[in-house]
Amino acid sequence: MDARFTTEIDAQGxxxxxPELLSALQLTPGTTLMLELKEGRIVLEPLPEDPELIEKDGLLVVRPRLTGNISDWVQQDRDERLAHLSKEFR
Incomplete structure (x- = not known):
């Protein structure tokens, strides 16, 4: 996503x-961000959340978290499969 937004720093800093930016980046209240100063610019990057551990059959396992947009992944997978099939039938 390439976009430009304007905001202000309030009295508390x-x-x-x-909201469009938060939605596009799937950021929610409480998300921890890394703030970095690079060449005179401020760069914000979300830090990965700690994995959720659950017990399954007496073992601790990591419960995966879905990140990204499923419909984009499905469309990309379909496009790749169609491209592969079209090469086979040429």
């Missing part, structure tokens, strides 16, 4: 992010 806080910055609000546009």
């Amino acid at each position: 806080r910055v609000s992010l546009a």
Whole structure:
């Protein structure tokens, strides 16, 4: 996603992010962000969350978290399969 948003720093030093940006990056309240100063620019990057551990059959296992957009993944997979099939039948 390439976009540009304008925001202000409030009296307490806080910055609000546009709802469209939060949605596009799947950021929710409480998400921890890494703030980095690079070449005079501020770069914000979400930190990965700690994995959720669950007990299954007496063992601790990591419960995977889905990140990203499933419909995009499905469409990409379909496109790749169709491209592969079209090469086979040429």
